Amino acid sequence: MKLFQAYYFLIFLSLKATSPAIAKYAKTGCKDTCGNVIIPYPFGIGANCSINQWYNVDCNSSTPYLPALNHLEVLGVNLDDQIVTVNMPKISDCGNSSSQTNSIDLGNTPFIFSKSHNKFVFEGCGNVVMMDHGSVLTGCSTSCRNDTLSDRTNCFGISCCQTTIPHYLTSYNIIMEMSGDLDGQTCGSAFLVDDNQGSSNRSIGFVPTSLLWILEKGDIEQISCCNNLVIKMVWQIRSVDLGNNTSIDIQKCSGPTFIEGTPYLAYGCEYTDECSKCKNSGGDCDEDAVLDADDIVTKRNFSCMVFTGFDIPGPSIRAIAGGSTCLGVILVVSIYVLYKVIKKTKNRKRRRRFFKRNGGLLLKQREEADQSLADKPILFTSHELEKATDYFNDNRVLGRGGQGTVYKGMLVDGRIVAVKKSKIVDESQLEQFINEVVILSQVNHRNVVKLLGCCLETDVPLLVSEFVPNGTLSECLHNHTNEFQISLNMRLQIAVEVAGALAYLHSATYIPIYHRDIKTSNILLDDKYRAKVSDFGTSRFISLDQTHLTTLVKGTFGYLDPEYFQSSQFTEKSDVYSFGVVLVELLMGEKPIFITTCGEHRSLATHFKLAMEEDPVMSIFDANVVKEGTTDNLLELANLAMRCLNLNGKARPTMKEVSMELETIRRSHVPPTVQTKSEHVMYRQDEPIEPAVQLAYGRSGGNKSNESVVVIEHGSQGVQANSTA
Numbered sequence: 001m002k003l004f005q006a007y008y009f010l011i012f013l014s015l016k017a018t019s020p021a022i023a024k025y026a027k028t029g030c031k032d033t034c035g036n037v038i039i040p041y042p043f044g045i046g047a048n049c050s051i052n053q054w055y056n057v058d059c060n061s062s063t064p065y066l067p068a069l070n071h072l073e074v075l076g077v078n079l080d081d082q083i084v085t086v087n088m089p090k091i092s093d094c095g096n097s098s099s100q101t102n103s104i105d106l107g108n109t110p111f112i113f114s115k116s117h118n119k120f121v122f123e124g125c126g127n128v129v130m131m132d133h134g135s136v137l138t139g140c141s142t143s144c145r146n147d148t149l150s151d152r153t154n155c156f157g158i159s160c161c162q163t164t165i166p167h168y169l170t171s172y173n174i175i176m177e178m179s180g181d182l183d184g185q186t187c188g189s190a191f192l193v194d195d196n197q198g199s200s201n202r203s204i205g206f207v208p209t210s211l212l213w214i215l216e217k218g219d220i221e222q223i224s225c226c227n228n229l230v231i232k233m234v235w236q237i238r239s240v241d242l243g244n245n246t247s248i249d250i251q252k253c254s255g256p257t258f259i260e261g262t263p264y265l266a267y268g269c270e271y272t273d274e275c276s277k278c279k280n281s282g283g284d285c286d287e288d289a290v291l292d293a294d295d296i297v298t299k300r301n302f303s304c305m306v307f308t309g310f311d312i313p314g315p316s317i318r319a320i321a322g323g324s325t326c327l328g329v330i331l332v333v334s335i336y337v338l339y340k341v342i343k344k345t346k347n348r349k350r351r352r353r354f355f356k357r358n359g360g361l362l363l364k365q366r367e368e369a370d371q372s373l374a375d376k377p378i379l380f381t382s383h384e385l386e387k388a389t390d391y392f393n394d395n396r397v398l399g400r401g402g403q404g405t406v407y408k409g410m411l412v413d414g415r416i417v418a419v420k421k422s423k424i425v426d427e428s429q430l431e432q433f434i435n436e437v438v439i440l441s442q443v444n445h446r447n448v449v450k451l452l453g454c455c456l457e458t459d460v461p462l463l464v465s466e467f468v469p470n471g472t473l474s475e476c477l478h479n480h481t482n483e484f485q486i487s488l489n490m491r492l493q494i495a496v497e498v499a500g501a502l503a504y505l506h507s508a509t510y511i512p513i514y515h516r517d518i519k520t521s522n523i524l525l526d527d528k529y530r531a532k533v534s535d536f537g538t539s540r541f542i543s544l545d546q547t548h549l550t551t552l553v554k555g556t557f558g559y560l561d562p563e564y565f566q567s568s569q570f571t572e573k574s575d576v577y578s579f580g581v582v583l584v585e586l587l588m589g590e591k592p593i594f595i596t597t598c599g600e601h602r603s604l605a606t607h608f609k610l611a612m613e614e615d616p617v618m619s620i621f622d623a624n625v626v627k628e629g630t631t632d633n634l635l636e637l638a639n640l641a642m643r644c645l646n647l648n649g650k651a652r653p654t655m656k657e658v659s660m661e662l663e664t665i666r667r668s669h670v671p672p673t674v675q676t677k678s679e680h681v682m683y684r685q686d687e688p689i690e691p692a693v694q695l696a697y698g699r700s701g702g703n704k705s706n707e708s709v710v711v712i713e714h715g716s717q718g719v720q721a722n723s724t725a
Helices: 002-016 217-221 276-280 314-322 326-357 360-369 382-388 427-442 473-478 488-508 562-567 572-588 604-612 623-628 631-644 655-668 691-697
Strands: 056-060 063-066 072-078 083-089 091-093 099-102 111-113 118-123 126-132 135-141 160-163 173-178 188-194 206-213 234-243 246-254 259-261 269-271 284-286 289-291 297-299 303-305 397-400 404-410 416-422 451-455 462-466 523-525 531-533 593-595 601-603 680-684 709-715 718-724
Touching: 083 188, 091 173, 118 135, 118 206, 126 188, 135 160, 173 188, 188 206, 326 360, 360 427, 382 404, 382 416, 382 451, 382 462, 427 451, 473 523, 473 572, 488 523, 488 531, 488 572, 488 623, 488 655, 562 572, 572 604, 572 631, 572 655, 593 604, 601 604, 604 631, 631 655
Parallel strands: none
Antiparallel strands: 056 063, 063 072, 072 083, 083 206, 091 188, 099 173, 111 206, 118 160, 118 188, 126 135, 126 173, 234 246, 259 269, 284 303, 289 297, 397 404, 404 416, 416 462, 451 462, 523 531, 593 601, 680 709, 709 718
């Protein structure tokens, strides 16, 4: 089969140079440029020149506009990526308090905001949150100093911050909380911007934003993919994530990536002749092209080779195309073997290049500096992880976050693992990834996710860790379709375990570790609903003689320490504040940014602190918590959360103190006994006893014999413990 493909590949090479096609970008009788911008079909300038009214372009004073989208200026159209870039107005505010503003609504149009091309940027002093239909998508915070207010070329937290968006959008809301700079100014702006366009395309009040355009079924039926090529083109379908577990299938005319013109016109495209220069110099070219099952050529690379041992005259190529001589077959096989050798060499060099780019040298330096790391991180090959994840199939996705996507995989030895595929990152983010490898290699705690290894020879780095089956604490708390109700006893157990893990990181490791992104979506639950802290990508070591870490503000809106906002100095008490938000989330069952009964978006920490000043405070707690807990226990938990959320970091308790106090509260709580049909999990005296079991009979264990057995019934209404001797 491969020989057959190579045979047609040579036919393509011989015929493409004589192709009589002339590249076209517009329909016959229509203009294809407006000013310096090429407008390719399915877009069109003027009436009857586009596929439909949404793609009509007006050309006024050599500037193209989309009249169907509020006359947004068109900066360019990319057929390969199916993107149109427009000048989008910034969302600005000059108020003294929080405000909410809506973006342009693309809901009834064939356009959506591109996730892969755009970044979310905030310019000003304060905090900003991007929301979609009441759900928080992303956000960031800035601090300002007089000497930096005028310099917004570097968007790293000083008067400007930026972040990615989790999925494609049709619209979004912006909530800005302006804090004001040292001069008292409270103006700011937020927007989606395509960074690939560069700052030169930005005008006052506008930024280049890329929109993915979608062809409807009726439009596709009008189009014949460019058919004047030797190798045919076909419609390619891909799925686009719209969030909330919804997606949409879009189609584009796909084929060789090295054509000119538009493939959406039957005779509108031609191949570019990149080999001409090579051939004129007496050589032959290897375009590293691959024929797939549909006879589509996809270009990967280009190289020029000069053959010195023999010459291939023109008639020989024609003989190969006709398949009429043995010499032709020999030449096909020889060139195919040479092609495979070159490709294998390129793949090996590419893996080495990726290893270096993805921080492999940095990891080796860390290993040399700390010999305890030498035998801990296991380097997996790309082939191993591709097989484990079914080539990173979307069906294996466990979750997506700001730093990457996590896939479920199975290794050849049968182990189930989680493979984290980071996004394409810059050097600072690569250091962050290696930092996660180093930290998890040194951590050995039952409530911290265990690192198994990493892979650095792919285009993006991969991290392999143990698989934790029951998802995140956030999903368990806020997924209302889940019939499983998390009891107060389980909430106490989870809080104790997370606090214990953080206390271990802060004080029991050789070098203290600050997590810096404690939140319920970074707390995983195993098969016995034990908590495991995960995602150490933003963590940092802190030497024993330091009291804080000065760094760019990073974290998740709603969990971040306000004191950290102002000073950019992260201390162990900043992790305590984030844990306080998690504790409140466990007590109230609300998200860190939630919608009140009046329809307002409010911070959970602020809402909780205001409620604590009122009476009765019990009214804000989750119904299951109030039903199962005593007033004294719940008030103790609430007071502990208040101390963690103190705006003065020095007044907050340490995580060790929090852990001890939570353990005391949990011991005093007696879980209700409820008969349920559930799985029985048995623990013997010589096995580690789960916190839920310890809770049933205390921690002393002095009256139990070595033969005692404790049976735990996990049910939707609570936990039942029975002890037998």
